[in-house]
Amino acid sequence: MVEPTPGYELPLQLFAAFRAIIDAAHADLARHGHPDVKPMHGFVFQAIGTSGTTAVELGKRLGISKQAAGKTIAGLEQQGYVERAADPGDARRKLVRLTAKGVDMLAVSARSFDAIQARWAQTIGPERLAALQADLRTLAPGEVFRLDIPGWFGADR
Structure with a gap:
């Protein structure tokens, strides 16, 4: 035993x-x-998904503030992992997509x-x-x- x-x-x-x-x-x-990938980035990439998301939605999915999501996006964008692009369905929104x-x-x-x-x-x-x-x-x-x-x-x- x-x-x-x-x-x-x-x-x-x-x-x-x-x-x-x-x-x-x-x-x-x-x-x-x-x-340069950190453990949190896996959650971020999964939350972005295959069709992309906005910074606000990313923050909601991750349980973090819009500001924290924006900072994370900026860092990943600088490293070449994500890009921001106009949302084809709404030109006022910016989508974050995986590169x-x-x-x-x-x-x-x-x-x-x-x-x-x-x-x-x-x-x-x-x-x-x-x-x-x-x-x-x-x-x-x-x-x-x-x-x-x-x-x-x-x-x-």
């Missing part, structure tokens, strides 16, 4: 596992031409996460990994892909 650990260790272990995945993915991103470099970063990160998952399956076995994923879906019901994590981690909470 496995000895139970103190309850406070569980969130720390889950976070350590999350951190290990993110650190490994970002090391891979750096090796594949994206050394080819931004789309490439998403493709590299998807391959990285697949490789990390495969390594975890090798380490603990594919059945145990599948069971872990099923258990996590049970324990964390609801929307799996939450984009508001940057705002949730913010100091103003």
Whole structure:
């Protein structure tokens, strides 16, 4: 029988596992031409989506202010990951869209996460990994892909 650990260790272990995945993915991103991408940027790119979004909507999706979204957009624009363009449906609005470099970063990160998952399956076995994923879906019901994590981690909470 496995000895139970103190309850406070569980969130720390889950976070350590999350951190290990993110650190490994970002090391891979750096090796594949994206050394300047930060962990929050993945949430930003997903929130922008394939058809783009406005700074206001991006802030809402991420749970951050319009000003914080604007600052993030400006930094990513300077690095060549996003661009601003007129909204074809409303000339008064500016859309933020991923550039080819931004789309490439998403493709590299998807391959990285697949490789990390495969390594975890090798380490603990594919059945145990599948069971872990099923258990996590049970324990964390609801929307799996939450984009508001940057705002949730913010100091103003």
